[in-house]
Amino acid sequence: MATVKRAPAGAAVLRGDITVAIRNAVMQELADVGYGRLSIEAVARRAGVGKTAIYRRWSNKLEMVLEIVSDVAGRSVPLPDTGSFAGDLQLLMLIVSKALQHRIASQIIPDLMAEASRNPQIAETLQKALRTHQQAVGDKLIGQAIARGELPEGTDPEVAVDLILGPLYWRLAVARTPLGDDYLEKLITAVAGALRASS
Amino acid sequence: MATVKRAPAGAAVLRGDITVAIRNAVMQELADVGYGRLSIEAVARRAGVGKTAIYRRWSNKLEMVLEIVSDVAGRSVPLPDTGSFAGDLQLLMLIVSKALQHRIASQIIPDLMAEASRNPQIAETLQKALRTHQQAVGDKLIGQAIARGELPEGTDPEVAVDLILGPLYWRLAVARTPLGDDYLEKLITAVAGALRASS
Numbered sequence: 363m364a365t366v367k368r369a370p371a372g373a374a375v376l377r378g379d380i381t382v383a384i385r386n387a388v389m390q391e392l393a394d395v396g397y398g399r400l401s402i403e404a405v406a407r408r409a410g411v412g413k414t415a416i417y418r419r420w421s422n423k424l425e426m427v428l429e430i431v432s433d434v435a436g437r438s439v440p441l442p443d444t445g446s447f448a449g450d451l452q453l454l455m456l457i458v459s460k461a462l463q464h465r466i467a468s469q470i471i472p473d474l475m476a477e478a479s480r481n482p483q484i485a486e487t488l489q490k491a492l493r494t495h496q497q498a499v500g501d502k503l504i505g506q507a508i509a510r511g512e513l514p515e516g517t518d519p520e521v522a523v524d525l526i527l528g529p530l531y532w533r534l535a536v537a538r539t540p541l542g543d544d545y546l547e548k549l550i551t552a553v554a555g556a557l558r559a560s561s
Numbered sequence: 562m563a564t565v566k567r568a569p570a571g572a573a574v575l576r577g578d579i580t581v582a583i584r585n586a587v588m589q590e591l592a593d594v595g596y597g598r599l600s601i602e603a604v605a606r607r608a609g610v611g612k613t614a615i616y617r618r619w620s621n622k623l624e625m626v627l628e629i630v631s632d633v634a635g636r637s638v639p640l641p642d643t644g645s646f647a648g649d650l651q652l653l654m655l656i657v658s659k660a661l662q663h664r665i666a667s668q669i670i671p672d673l674m675a676e677a678s679r680n681p682q683i684a685e686t687l688q689k690a691l692r693t694h695q696q697a698v699g700d701k702l703i704g705q706a707i708a709r710g711e712l713p714e715g716t717d718p719e720v721a722v723d724l725i726l727g728p729l730y731w732r733l734a735v736a737r738t739p740l741g742d743d744y745l746e747k748l749i750t751a752v753a754g755a756l757r758a759s760s
Binding site (some may be wrong): 472529535537552 | 593597655662667672674678679684688692695708724727728730731735744752753755756757
């Protein structure tokens with residue numbers, strides 16, 4: 363059996379801890395001041411590390427933010443699999459509405475979207491993360507519903523995903539209007555109706 | 562008849578021209594560098610005026626941007642009135658999709674949304690503009706469709722407006738995915754179906 367040389371476990375843990383501390387500091391700073399005003403100094407101060415600890419990992423602010431955001435966005439959200447399309451749709455819309463009401467998400471997403479409109483690298487990273495997630499929703503939820511005969515054969519997964527995510531994003535992240543008592547229930551009924559009518 | 566004292570017409574026109582030049586410069590700067598990095602100096606340079614011309618009108622950057630953006634957002638977009646809900650919906654979604662693909666809108670809106678998450682005054686101004694527009698759409702389009710018997714009595718205008726604006730905003734301003742050939746047509750069919758099923 364080949365033996366593998368390892369760094370002492372303590373050092374690895376410490377190095378990992380520092381990375382976690384920096385990642386959390388970046389997310390907090392993004393929420394508080396936004397990408398434009400985020401500084402390596404402030405991230406280091408908040409993480410309780412020296413600036414060299416950051417420059418050892420990333421060569422500049424853009425690289426640091428892109429890697430951390432891709433990483434956070436890429437942790438795949440588990441997709442609901444309740445056995446029926448009605449159940450999956452309800453659970454997914456509940457998860458999305460909770461996520462969009464989270465302080466960190468509700469401040470970081472619009473800020474990075476704004477940067478994306480001026481910075482092609484940020485745009486590409488975000489779009490890749492979004493599209494991967496969108497495709498997963500489209501392929502799995504809509505695909506399964508078609509296979510079960512709950513949605514028509516010709517249902518367009520792109521239209522479906524936009525109908526599921528768009529209204530909640532618009533209301534919570536753009537218009538920033540709180541969901542009323544029976545809003546979510548009405549929206550779910552409407553979206554289910556839309557998808558049955560969509561082809 | 563009372564006589565009204567007026568400034569010479571030439572001066573008024575010139576003053577109006579300068580305001581227009583400043584307004585255009587603010588919108589261009591917002592699109593290019595965003596609110597956070599926008600400076601009075603750059604606006605003055607782009608408008609071809611002195612900084613005093615700006616400070617004569619507004620006491621600071623926030624006040625200037627809020628007044629100009631409210632003004633632009635407040636110019637009421639004419640709502641479609643084609644005589645049928647299907648026609649109104651189609652025309653409205655076409656107008657919204659064109660507007661969201663306009664360079665200025667697609668850069669300024671996400672940027673101000675991002676600022677809004679950190680600045681309550683910006684948030685309030687934007688939300689007021691958005692809600693006024695949303696309510697106009699809900700009251701007129703949905704109200705008329707209910708009156709004509711094209712939508713069920715209980716149709717919720719808030720859910721309806723979110724379904725009309727959300728998917729397009731999500732796709733064009735967030736995921737930034739181009740509309741495919743028959744995307745808009747499919748989305749319109751789906752939204753019409755959603756609204757008929759929504760109550």
